[in-house]
Amino acid sequence: MHKRSKIASLLMACMVLVVFSGCSGGNSDNAQPQISEQDYEPYGKYETPVEFTIGRNTNHVNNLPPGDTIENNLATRYVEDRVNVKAKVAWETDDMDQKLSLSMTTGELPDVMLVSREIFNQLVDNDLIADMTEVYEKTASEGVKNIYASYGDLLLDQVKVDGKIMGLPMTNIGNQHQLLWIRKDWVDKVGAKLPETAEDVWNLARTFVEKDVSGTGKTVGMVMDSNAMNFSPMFATHGAFPTNWIEKDGQVVYGSVQPEMKQALAEVSSMYKEGLIDKQFAVRSSEEKEALVINGQAGMVFNPWWIGYTNYKDSIKQNPEAVWVAVSAPLDQEGKFRTIRQDPVGGGIVVVNKNFAHPEAIMKSVNLTTDFLYSLTEDAINYKKEHPDEMLTDASRWNNDPTQIPMQVDYDDVLKRYYEDLIKADESGDASAVQEDRVVSFKAYQEFKEKGNDVDVNTYGEYLSRIEGQREANNPNLEVTPAGFYGTTETMKLKWANLQKLEEETILKIIMGQAPIDEFDTFVDTWKRTGGDEITEEVNEMAQR
Numbered sequence: 001m002h003k004r005s006k007i008a009s010l011l012m013a014c015m016v017l018v019v020f021s022g023c024s025g026g027n028s029d030n031a032q033p034q035i036s037e038q039d040y041e042p043y044g045k046y047e048t049p050v051e052f053t054i055g056r057n058t059n060h061v062n063n064l065p066p067g068d069t070i071e072n073n074l075a076t077r078y079v080e081d082r083v084n085v086k087a088k089v090a091w092e093t094d095d096m097d098q099k100l101s102l103s104m105t106t107g108e109l110p111d112v113m114l115v116s117r118e119i120f121n122q123l124v125d126n127d128l129i130a131d132m133t134e135v136y137e138k139t140a141s142e143g144v145k146n147i148y149a150s151y152g153d154l155l156l157d158q159v160k161v162d163g164k165i166m167g168l169p170m171t172n173i174g175n176q177h178q179l180l181w182i183r184k185d186w187v188d189k190v191g192a193k194l195p196e197t198a199e200d201v202w203n204l205a206r207t208f209v210e211k212d213v214s215g216t217g218k219t220v221g222m223v224m225d226s227n228a229m230n231f232s233p234m235f236a237t238h239g240a241f242p243t244n245w246i247e248k249d250g251q252v253v254y255g256s257v258q259p260e261m262k263q264a265l266a267e268v269s270s271m272y273k274e275g276l277i278d279k280q281f282a283v284r285s286s287e288e289k290e291a292l293v294i295n296g297q298a299g300m301v302f303n304p305w306w307i308g309y310t311n312y313k314d315s316i317k318q319n320p321e322a323v324w325v326a327v328s329a330p331l332d333q334e335g336k337f338r339t340i341r342q343d344p345v346g347g348g349i350v351v352v353n354k355n356f357a358h359p360e361a362i363m364k365s366v367n368l369t370t371d372f373l374y375s376l377t378e379d380a381i382n383y384k385k386e387h388p389d390e391m392l393t394d395a396s397r398w399n400n401d402p403t404q405i406p407m408q409v410d411y412d413d414v415l416k417r418y419y420e421d422l423i424k425a426d427e428s429g430d431a432s433a434v435q436e437d438r439v440v441s442f443k444a445y446q447e448f449k450e451k452g453n454d455v456d457v458n459t460y461g462e463y464l465s466r467i468e469g470q471r472e473a474n475n476p477n478l479e480v481t482p483a484g485f486y487g488t489t490e491t492m493k494l495k496w497a498n499l500q501k502l503e504e505e506t507i508l509k510i511i512m513g514q515a516p517i518d519e520f521d522t523f524v525d526t527w528k529r530t531g532g533d534e535i536t537e538e539v540n541e542m543a544q545r
Contacts, residue, residue, distance in 0.1 A: 040138040040360050042367050046084040050361040052111040053090040055099065059401045063393040068402075074390040075403045078383050079368045085361045087112075087404035096348075104128070111356040112405060114348045115167075117158075117487055124161050129351040130359045133165045139360040141367035143376045147171070150412040154482060155344045168366060172346025174412040174480065175473040176304045177339035178232050180330075181312075183299035184323040186213045198237045198267070198330035201300075205276040208299055220298040221276035223289055228281075228507050230302045231268065236338040237330050238264040242507070244340045245485035245539055252484035252543050254536060255340075256503050257527050262520045265510045272511050282508050287311075294318055305415060305469030308461035316453045316460055324464060326472035336479040343486040350407055362405070369403045374410070375436040419470035441466040489538035495531030502527060 038044055056070075064073050071089055080086050090110035093099040100119050103109050109128065113119075123129045140148075148155055151171070159167040180201065187194060187204070190211055195201045205221030212219045224231055229243055240263070241255035248258070255261065271277055278284070278292065290311045292298040296319045303312065305326070315322050328337040350366070352359045371380040384391065392399060400406045411417060422442050425434045434442045444462035447455050455463070488496075506523040509515035 035358065035360060039358065040135070042139050042141045042364065043083060044364070045082065046361070049080075049084050049086055050358050051086045051088055052356060052358075052361060052365075053088050054112040054114075054405065055090050055096070055103070055110040056092050056114065056406060057096055058092040058094050059406075061401065063399070064402060065390060065392070068390070070402060073402045074384070074387055074392065075369065075372050077390075078372050078380070079365050079404055081383075082368055082379075083361070083364045085365050085404070087365070109353050111353045112362055113351050113353075114170075114405075114407065115351055116348055117345070118493075120159070120167060120349045120351060121488075123351060124166055128354055129166055130354045130356065131164045131166060132168065132352065132359060132363070133163075135360045135363050136165050136168070139363040139367075141371070144363075144367055144370055144409060147370070147409050147411050151344050154341070155412075158343075158345045158486065159349055167349040167351040168363075168407070169345045169349050170347035170407045171410050171412070172342055172344050173410050173414050174341065174344075175415050175478070176306075176342060177473070177478075177480075178230055178302040178304060179307075179326045179328060179469065179472050180233065181301050181303055181307055181324055181326055184325045185321055186299040189213055194325070194327050195329045196331050198234060201234075201330050202271055202276055205271075205300060206274070209275060213299065214297050216297055218297055220278045220292055221300065222271075223278050223292055223298045223301040224281040225289070226282050226284065226508075227504055228268075228511060232339065233302060233330060233337065234268060235261065235264040237332045238267070239332070239338075240264040241340045241481075243503075244483050246340065246481070247484040252536070252540050254527075254532065256507075257524045257532065262517065265507065265520060266517045269511050269513060269517065273513055277511075282512060296322070305473040306465050307469060308463065308465030310461075313457050313461035313464060317457060320453050322453070324468070326468050328472055328475035328477055331477060335477060337475060337477045338479045338481065341480050341482045343483070344412070345486070347408060350405055365404045366407065366409070369400070369405060369407070370409050373400055373403065373437070381436060413474075415470045416474045418466065419474065422466065485539045485543050487542060489535055489542060491531055491535045491538055495535065499527055499531055499535075502530075 039046070059070060064070075068074070070076075071087060076087060091099070096114065097116055097119055100109075100113060100115060101122075104122065104126065113123075115123065148171075155169055155171065156165060159165055159169050180195070182194065182204075184194070186208060190207050190213055192204055192207055193200075195204050201222075207213075209219050209221045214220075232242070235242055238260045240258065240260035242261055244255045245252050246255045246258075247253075268277070272279075278289075278298070281289070284292075293301055293312055294315045294317075296315065301312070303310070307313075307324075307326075315324070331337055350362070352362050356362075368380075371377045372384075375381045375384070392402060400408055418438060418441070421433075421435055421438055422445060425431055425442060426445065431439075431442060431446075441462055444455075444459045445467050447459050448463040448467075453460065502523065506515070506519060510517060510519055
């Protein structure tokens with residue numbers, strides 16, 4: 001990140017300074033806060049309560065026991081009981097960016113905010129949020145530090161400005177790339193093998209169609225999303241990474257306009273022309289695409305490990321003999337299944353109002369919230385056991401809405417940890433060894449082993465994602481490359497939407513044969529002239545700082 005001195009930012013700073021007096025809630029104090037070394041203790045308890053206000057996204061799901069609220073439930077009481085820190089909801093909104101933009105101009109910022117990268121940059125530009133470097137170093141628990149460290153420098157670098165940690169990033173776990181999901185019963189039916197190369201994949205699709213393996217007379221070889229980007233494994237075999245900023249020859253470049261993309265489009269277009277890709281993919285809704293799979297008309301689809309949490313799991317209702325497996329295919333010429341690391345910041349960044357007197361209290365809340373959600377400590381596990389009647393109806397690890405600060409903080413390699421935890425317990429026969437928040441997955445696995453597709457669809461979905469998906473998401477042939485840039489530049493705010501539309505339309509036309517492959521060269525030229533070159537220059541400036 002970098003120092004910013006945009007004129008627009010200075011103007012906004014002036015506006016904010018005029019109105020920004022006494023604007024922070026809770027224990028705000030314009031004087032320099034007096035924080036003792038004892039206050040910095042990760043689990044140290046304050047003698048008198050420390051209260052902070054927070055702006056949150058609206059919680060549309062209520063799974064709290066009768067009488068409990070967002071501000072007062074088992075998760076929040078755990079934090080209050082242990083460190084005497086209490087959260088008060090300043091406001092909830094369905095449009096956080098709009099609400100915070102308005103709050104910046106009126107000076108009514110809460111003590112804690114969950115913000116996007118764009119709002120984060122504005123708050124930094126206007127010197128409105130606290131430097132959390134010392135707080136993180138002294139007050140972050142070992143559990144939180146270990147989680148953040150699992151990303152190397154990649155995660156915290158996203159929230160550093162001039163070397164200072166200016167926020168606490170929510171995490172976007174690794175290995176959520178597209179996998180090739182295949183009807184193994186179809187593969188067996190036609191006497192084929194699971195594919196490895198792109199040629200294998202296309203040959204299998206060709207066989208499915210030619211033999212009408214679905215028996216419907218309308219067998220679809222491959223299903224594709226209308227934006228075509230779920231076909232990323234196919235593009236990657238050519239070294240093409242559309243919609244991502246990648247490093248190439250010492251510079252950061254946009255993957256969609258590289259020559260490798262033209263090669264990939266030529267191949268995909270050819271396969272579409274042959275009828276190996278759903279002819280109607282560009283106009284199908286998500287529901288219609290799912291229906292092709294659920295109704296047994298299609299036997300191959302790209303989707304991440306979490307396919308079991310989507311409607312695809314319903315395929316066993318229509319086809320009780322369906323056997324879905326995940327495959328890391330196609331491999332490139334080096335035998336690698338290549339993908340780009342998605343933005344490690346997932347869901348936003350937690351920032352603290354600069355005027356809040358006890359930023360270390362926010363870190364304590366995050367420490368205990370993380371312990372609570374993932375049962376990381378014996379203390380958190382025992383606390384939940386001591387209050388069995390106060391548990392949430394959904395006690396899953398994803399249920400962070402009722403916590404003081406609703407943020408997900410999880411290991412970069414949690415899919416590998418999770419899968420190995422389940423398999424180890426399965427092999428040993430010791431179910432008690434499974435981490436508590438993973439027990440539902442372990443039970444689903446055991447039930448599936450016993451009953452196969454006779455389980456209910458939710459159990460099947462849990463098995464599919466947590467066993468089949470997680471295993472393949474960590475395939476040894478996987479090669480993950482960090483993107484060259486994840487943020488937003490000034491020119492992007494003005495021109496990116498139009499460039500994206502141009503890109504999506506051109507790719508669709510080429511794949512569907514409505515434009516020749518050489519149309520790609522015209523697209524690249526237009527893209528560069530209408531803002532692409534300017535944005536690329538800004539991206540490289542920001543990436544080098």
